[in-house]
Amino acid sequence: MEKLKVAVLGLGTVGASVPLILREHQEKISQVTGVEILVSKALVRNIPAKKALAEEYDIELTTNYEDILNDSEIKIVVELIGQIEPAKTYILEALAKGKHVVTANKDLLALHGKELISAAKKAKVDLYYEASVAGGIPILRTIANSLAADNITSVKGILNGTTNYMLSKMATEGSTYEEALAEAQSLGFAESDPTNDVDGIDAAYKVAILSQFAFGMSLEVGDIEQQGIRGIAQADIQMAQQLGYEVKLIGSAEKNQGSVSANVGPVLVAKSHPLASVQNEMNGVYVKSSGVRESMYYGPGAGAKPTATSVVSDLITVAKNSRLGINGYLFNSYVSDTKLTSATEIKGKFYLSIQVVDKVGQFLKLTEIITGTGVSIDQLIQQKSANDSARIVAITHEMTKAQLMTVIDQINDVTEFKLIAAYEVLDK
Amino acid sequence: MEKLKVAVLGLGTVGASVPLILREHQEKISQVTGVEILVSKALVRNIPAKKALAEEYDIELTTNYEDILNDSEIKIVVELIGQIEPAKTYILEALAKGKHVVTANKDLLALHGKELISAAKKAKVDLYYEASVAGGIPILRTIANSLAADNITSVKGILNGTTNYMLSKMATEGSTYEEALAEAQSLGFAESDPTNDVDGIDAAYKVAILSQFAFGMSLEVGDIEQQGIRGIAQADIQMAQQLGYEVKLIGSAEKNQGSVSANVGPVLVAKSHPLASVQNEMNGVYVKSSGVRESMYYGPGAGAKPTATSVVSDLITVAKNSRLGINGYLFNSYVSDTKLTSATEIKGKFYLSIQVVDKVGQFLKLTEIITGTGVSIDQLIQQKSANDSARIVAITHEMTKAQLMTVIDQINDVTEFKLIAAYEVLDK
Numbered sequence: 001m002e003k004l005k006v007a008v009l010g011l012g013t014v015g016a017s018v019p020l021i022l023r024e025h026q027e028k029i030s031q032v033t034g035v036e037i038l039v040s041k042a043l044v045r046n047i048p049a050k051k052a053l054a055e056e057y058d059i060e061l062t063t064n065y066e067d068i069l070n071d072s073e074i075k076i077v078v079e080l081i082g083q084i085e086p087a088k089t090y091i092l093e094a095l096a097k098g099k100h101v102v103t104a105n106k107d108l109l110a111l112h113g114k115e116l117i118s119a120a121k122k123a124k125v126d127l128y129y130e131a132s133v134a135g136g137i138p139i140l141r142t143i144a145n146s147l148a149a150d151n152i153t154s155v156k157g158i159l160n161g162t163t164n165y166m167l168s169k170m171a172t173e174g175s176t177y178e179e180a181l182a183e184a185q186s187l188g189f190a191e192s193d194p195t196n197d198v199d200g201i202d203a204a205y206k207v208a209i210l211s212q213f214a215f216g217m218s219l220e221v222g223d224i225e226q227q228g229i230r231g232i233a234q235a236d237i238q239m240a241q242q243l244g245y246e247v248k249l250i251g252s253a254e255k256n257q258g259s260v261s262a263n264v265g266p267v268l269v270a271k272s273h274p275l276a277s278v279q280n281e282m283n284g285v286y287v288k289s290s291g292v293r294e295s296m297y298y299g300p301g302a303g304a305k306p307t308a309t310s311v312v313s314d315l316i317t318v319a320k321n322s323r324l325g326i327n328g329y330l331f332n333s334y335v336s337d338t339k340l341t342s343a344t345e346i347k348g349k350f351y352l353s354i355q356v357v358d359k360v361g362q363f364l365k366l367t368e369i370i371t372g373t374g375v376s377i378d379q380l381i382q383q384k385s386a387n388d389s390a391r392i393v394a395i396t397h398e399m400t401k402a403q404l405m406t407v408i409d410q411i412n413d414v415t416e417f418k419l420i421a422a423y424e425v426l427d428k
Numbered sequence: 429m430e431k432l433k434v435a436v437l438g439l440g441t442v443g444a445s446v447p448l449i450l451r452e453h454q455e456k457i458s459q460v461t462g463v464e465i466l467v468s469k470a471l472v473r474n475i476p477a478k479k480a481l482a483e484e485y486d487i488e489l490t491t492n493y494e495d496i497l498n499d500s501e502i503k504i505v506v507e508l509i510g511q512i513e514p515a516k517t518y519i520l521e522a523l524a525k526g527k528h529v530v531t532a533n534k535d536l537l538a539l540h541g542k543e544l545i546s547a548a549k550k551a552k553v554d555l556y557y558e559a560s561v562a563g564g565i566p567i568l569r570t571i572a573n574s575l576a577a578d579n580i581t582s583v584k585g586i587l588n589g590t591t592n593y594m595l596s597k598m599a600t601e602g603s604t605y606e607e608a609l610a611e612a613q614s615l616g617f618a619e620s621d622p623t624n625d626v627d628g629i630d631a632a633y634k635v636a637i638l639s640q641f642a643f644g645m646s647l648e649v650g651d652i653e654q655q656g657i658r659g660i661a662q663a664d665i666q667m668a669q670q671l672g673y674e675v676k677l678i679g680s681a682e683k684n685q686g687s688v689s690a691n692v693g694p695v696l697v698a699k700s701h702p703l704a705s706v707q708n709e710m711n712g713v714y715v716k717s718s719g720v721r722e723s724m725y726y727g728p729g730a731g732a733k734p735t736a737t738s739v740v741s742d743l744i745t746v747a748k749n750s751r752l753g754i755n756g757y758l759f760n761s762y763v764s765d766t767k768l769t770s771a772t773e774i775k776g777k778f779y780l781s782i783q784v785v786d787k788v789g790q791f792l793k794l795t796e797i798i799t800g801t802g803v804s805i806d807q808l809i810q811q812k813s814a815n816d817s818a819r820i821v822a823i824t825h826e827m828t829k830a831q832l833m834t835v836i837d838q839i840n841d842v843t844e845f846k847l848i849a850a851y852e853v854l855d856k
Contacts, residue, residue: 025576136720137723141570148741292565293728295727310720334460
């Protein structure tokens with residue numbers, strides 16, 4: 001059987017799982033592609049450290065990328081180094097040499113996707129990156145293939161496993177933010193510097209890629225409003241539970257009459273909503289559309305084997321395309337003009353949590369602020385805290401983002417009020 | 429732009445939605461396929477009844493299939509008549525004439541899939557049927573494309589919206605089986621003869637198709653053990669709720685070392701399991717695999733627009749294939765020898781609900797029967813019922829299907845015992 005040779009850049013846990021999966025499923029893969037896909041070379045930093053692995057799978061190791069670039073037998077480069085450089089240069093060089101590229105690099109696709117996609121188009125080669133969003137969930141391919149006949153109006157996802165794990169622990173075990181973070185770190189879910197996860201940056205990258213597939217719109221990461229879960233209060237998570245909600249870090253992109261709005265932030269998700277059932281380190285992407293109406297895709301968002309499985313499914317696609325002579329078509333061919341929705345058009349229900357000095361009249365003052373901006377209140381609850389402070393929690397009816405800004409400004413103007421949280425509310 | 433002409437057989441609610449969706453998303457579809465897909469003819473029984481619709485979309489109506497078959501401009505036939513004949517003959521004739529076929533007909537694919545698939549292969553044309561399983565959920569395409577790099581070990585789905593709606597109502601509103609059925613019928617979810625839904629036949633058809641994609645194995649519908657929800661007791665649903673479970677009608681196919689077992693039946697699904705969150709008329713398919721480990725696909729299982737959206741996504745695939753000159757490849761190209769798992773190898777936890785004459789010693793008698801077959805008991809609960817009868821409920825630890833048969837036989841041998849339910853238990 002014809003062999004299709006692949007080079008892997010980076011033999012970390014994901015990279016090492018690629019040859020494993022190719023070998024495990026060789027028969028099935030050959031059956032659907034008509035070729036034998038194998039990793040023949042790998043770029044590593046430390047050859048001795050990867051020697052045993054290389055011998056097991058008969059992979060030639062190199063520390064010099066030129067060895068891969070100039071090997072005309074290598075038809076596909078799998079980039080698993082991560083971050084921007086040198087990954088970006090490596091990919092551009094591979095594409096220019098006529099090699100297909102498969103990558104799991106969300107940072108790169110979110111920040112430089114346009115440039116990479118146009119380079120692949122110019123070179124008439126394939127560029128696939130299913131694993132860059134929600135690891136093992138085939139969400140990009142699903143949107144590109146199966147929802148092409150549909151009009152997606154919103155995509156909301158639990159896109160970061162680390163923060164979802166932390167929020168699950170805080171809800172079910174009553175852990176504090178610090179305890180949950182320490183536990184996520186000890187399990188290897190969170191990096192020692194958790195910034196990208198807890199500040200919502202990782203989720204924002206994924207929202208940028210999802211928007212491209214769902215709406216054909218290329219959002220800059222800077223266009224995506226970001227609020228993380230850093231320092232999120234146990235009291236707010238418990239209050240949400242009591243009110244029938246789970247607090248989730250949601251990455252969202254919504255279409256409103258030709259424009260799109262995107263953000264990442266903590267959201268109170270009604271327990272009856274499918275996203276509320278996505279627990280621990282799992283991911284879920286909930287899609288609203290005019291045809292199918294609602295669908296959700298659930299699975300692991302990270303992990304070596306799920307991610308490598310996604311990478312290999314991309315390799316299978318490239319192999320099929322090569323066999324059929326149809327390389328060079330875009331992973332996502334839906335393109336539309338990008339226009340951002342203004343804050344006066346973005347609507348939502350919101351949860352406001354405010355620490356107040358515990359004295360008569362505070363309830364009234366908050367009510368006046370909210371109703372004064374023309375917003376009606378769904379629920380208002382006062383909770384006694386320690387010392388002389390209390391916590392007032394309000395859930396509003398639907399309001400615009402512009403109205404929310406006004407309410408927040410006015411709350412901040414009251415010296416006896418301290419705004420703890422302003423989260424969106426997602427009912428079923 | 430080049431036009432790709434389609435004929436629709438049957439202009440019911442789904443059929444009428446196909447030209448609507450094609451028109452609504454014409455621009456997006458043309459962008460991804462490079463052609464304009466349009467319905468030019470439709471086969472109907474009553475031309476006057478469909479006249480207004482036909483005029484709106486410029487569709488030529490006919491009551492004679494020959495008009496479609498002999499129209500060489502029609503490249504794709506969409507079969508939406510349902511059931512076996514004349515649908516089967518129509519499809520075979522279209523394939524033989526070199527026309528591609530898209531169908532939503534699960535009965536036909538489950539019962540005669542092999543014959544249709546080999547006819548399409550012989551004629552080198554496309555045959556797609558995404559809408560035949562779980563309506564709006566792109567589960568077949570997902571398994572065929574994205575899980576090709578994976579080894580699926582089990583597929584468990586809520587595949588019938590009618591029965592899921594009924595079970596949801598019984599659980600949340602305390603309705604009896606008869607009330608829930610009447611409500612489903614009044615909402616148009618259930619037919620006046622609900623046999624196919626409530627006896628699990630519809631779900632079994634879908635399991636047969638899913639098995640073909642997940643395991644490459646062609647199961648006969650007769651190989652799929654079927655138990656429906658007809659007459660399911662409110663008492664068992666409430667007991668399940670108390671024990672932390674939702675009762676769901678689950679269609680399941682599992683691989684065990686090269687053989688496969690498949691069945692449809694009521695299952696107690698732990699509330700923490702993703703399938704437990706699939707409520708009302710929604711469908712969900714939960715996939716276990718060695719690479720991705722667990723994933724779930726959630727969406728509407730029926731309805732005109734979701735089903736028609738799936739049909740149009742198949743039309744887009746055929747249009748892309750035609751443009752690239754790659755028609756005639758199988759929707760699912762994974763084929764493996766079919767072997768059924770024997771009852772001594774199928775394992776599970778089970779819930780047994782037994783009506784007993786209320787007197788001392790019954791608890792002991794049931795315990796003796798279960799433990800006598802080498803099975804240990806997880807939970808045992810006795811509930812006082814009306815009159816002189818009581819209900820004993822047992823949840824076992826893992827046992828084989830063969831052991832279950834022995835236990836059931838012995839329960840049936842005790843004149844004071846009446847077995848009400850024997851359902852599998854699915855923990856998270």
